[in-house]
Amino acid sequence: MKRAILLTQPVVPSLETRLQADYEIHRLYGTATPDALLDEIGARIEAVVTGGSLGLKEAQMRRLPALKIVAIAGVGTDAVDLPYARERGIHVTTTPNVLTADVADQALCLLIAVYRRLTQAERYVRAGQWGKAPLPLAHRFSGKRVGIVGLGRVGRAIAARAAAFDCPVSYTDLRAFSDVPYTFMPDIATLAANCDALVLAASADGAKPVVDAAVLDALGKHGVLVNVARGRLVDEPELVRALASGRIAGAGLDVFADEPAVPAALLQMDNVVVQPHRASATWETRDAMGEIVLANLRASLAGQRPPDTVLA
Secondary structure (H helix, E strand, O other): OEEEEOOOOOHHHHHHHHHHHHOEEEEEEOOOOOHHHHHHHHHHHHEEEEOOOEOOHHHHHOOOOOEEEEEEOOOOOOOEEEHHHHHOOOOOOOOOOHHHHHHHHHHHHHHHHHOOOOOHHHHHHHOOOOOOOOOOOOOOOOOEEEEEEEEEEHHHHHHHHHHHHHEEEEEEEOOOOOOOEEEEEOOOHHHHHOOEEEOOOOOOOOOOEEHHHHHHHOOOOOOOOEEOOOOOHOOHHHHHHHHOOOOOOOOEEEOEEEOOOOOHHHHHHHHHHEOOOOOOOOOOHHHHHHHHHHHHHHHOOOOOOOEEEEEE
């Protein structure tokens, strides 16, 4: 008899096919009555496949007495109740190392889109305004001073891409690194005061805001903020005020504090580029993530420690 697995959200076809071949699949997202589904099959569910944003809460885990693993297709664990999982001895796994290139690409895309007003110009063309109404000039991205918060794998990949655009790169982290050519700044406010574009790439599970009014003021009226880390790293109401008042020049945001909710004011601003938390949303990365999910499931259901366990 196949082991029963619960999916909390859709997965890529390659992973769906493999899961269907090896397991009995139940879809929490595919029913109008999720509570009734859990009442019916909850006692048999041994694994949950979920995403970093959706996760799995304690109330849901309590309804899954046979649960052995929460396999996250992503790297964020802040949406999973880790203390309760630890108490139960439930493995929590992620899919590390395969998202780096895509997230770094997204950061550069957001930087260029904000500086060059790409989304505003596209709306201008689509609305039939070309030749009929003026369009403001954009700004060059090449050569801008880029400051990176968090010089882990993603931060280093962003730095390498920015350097290819002749951008001087500086960073802040818990410590300085001797193996990089970039300039270390002791704190985020100092970094913001010494860069044109501030990019958030820090690991941020359970994060509290680090970009507040003081940091935004340090970034200044010509500064751009890009966030491909976690929405909660930014004081969103303060960011809205800073953008609306011209205290900073623009923002490129892939993540938000209360997803999928986006502050309505941001959607009305031409100097803001927004994305629906999809930095890793490429076929290549999602297929690679699926392979890691499968490996973690196989190990856990065989009574072994999964290779990408963050909590055992």
